[in-house]
Amino acid sequence: MSGLLYICDYGNESESSDDCEIENNKSDLKPKLPAPNLSNIVTVLEENHIDNPELYQGRLRRFPHVRGNWATFIYIKYPDEKSLLLLANNLKTLLVDFKGTCHICEDFHLSLSKTVVLNYHTIALFTQSLKEALNDSERFFLGFHNIEVFCNEEKTRTFIALKADYFSKKSLLPILNKINDILGEFKLEKFYEHPSFHISLLWVNGDERENLRAILGNFESSLNQEVEKTLEESVLIEKVCCDPRGPNSSIQSGPPVGPMAQITKCDYLLEV
Numbered sequence: 001m002s003g004l005l006y007i008c009d010y011g012n013e014s015e016s017s018d019d020c021e022i023e024n025n026k027s028d029l030k031p032k033l034p035a036p037n038l039s040n041i042v043t044v045l046e047e048n049h050i051d052n053p054e055l056y057q058g059r060l061r062r063f064p065h066v067r068g069n070w071a072t073f074i075y076i077k078y079p080d081e082k083s084l085l086l087l088a089n090n091l092k093t094l095l096v097d098f099k100g101t102c103h104i105c106e107d108f109h110l111s112l113s114k115t116v117v118l119n120y121h122t123i124a125l126f127t128q129s130l131k132e133a134l135n136d137s138e139r140f141f142l143g144f145h146n147i148e149v150f151c152n153e154e155k156t157r158t159f160i161a162l163k164a165d166y167f168s169k170k171s172l173l174p175i176l177n178k179i180n181d182i183l184g185e186f187k188l189e190k191f192y193e194h195p196s197f198h199i200s201l202l203w204v205n206g207d208e209r210e211n212l213r214a215i216l217g218n219f220e221s222s223l224n225q226e227v228e229k230t231l232e233e234s235v236l237i238e239k240v241c242c243d244p245r246g247p248n249s250s251i252q253s254g255p256p257v258g259p260m261a262q263i264t265k266c267d268y269l270l271e272v
Contacts (some may be wrong), residue, residue, distance in 0.1 A: 012128035051119055070120060072244040074113040074130070074179055076142070078199055079235050084108045084162075087230045088201040091147070091160060094219050098136050098211065100204045110142070110164065110199050112172070112179050112240065116188040123244050127188055133178040140171035147223050148198060149212045158208040160216070161198035162227070168234075175240065 068206065078084055089103045095102050118126055145165040152157045165174065172195075180190040204212070 003259055005023050007203050018024050019214050028106050028265045069117045070244045073111060073115045074240065074242050075109040076237055077241055078110065079110045080232065081108055083231050084199065086202060090226055090243060091202055095215060097215055100208060102204050104202055105200050107197050107210055110197055113183065113191050114189055115184065118244060122186065127242050129182050129185065130179065134175065136174050139236060139238050141234040142168045142237045144227060144231065147216060147227065149209050149216065151207050155207040156205065158204050158206065158212060159200040160202040161200040161210060164197040169197055172260065183184065193226065
């Protein structure tokens, strides 16, 4: 409101009325701004994401794709990948009688969490909280007990894996408890109540536990010899990894793709 309209309160009634009317008429004569031209503005359409399992060797997404969500998991990377790859190929040759298609896992890791979903703005706080929680964790030696067959919760994939031995499990449980505490603080799903720590080597689609156990049971003694021959007795584990992979990675495995995942990937050294 202009100063002239305030002055109207102090003159006589007719003067005030006339002056106010003049001022209002002037304001009515002000040119209106033209409507903006939005024809060249690029608009982002609502994403209609459709999963195609055929692009991922039949694998299915555990949860729906949501824009802005980052699939994340915590794990230990096995240092000697070449030995695990050799063992996986040798195991695959024993499955000639299996009717389905057997795939070698794209990366070899021991999971310390399920795949959980973070919003982008919580990634830094989540990874920092993990780092602080694991600061006083001790390095340990990781060894394996035998070959086991596992199936995921959704019964969509079956895995042939190396199961961690008793002493490794004793070292892993305190680390897992700290990780579960952080997951709870962020209202995320914790790891299994009775975990069976393992590194998956091979996988097939569907629940094929019965068939695979029957086939591998015929080679039990030779399997144990193969594990001892191929792998060192135990390896020193010095770091835990947290890998936010981005919105499309809940059905993928392997190294992170894209600069954002590389920036936010964290390795937490375990102290002696």
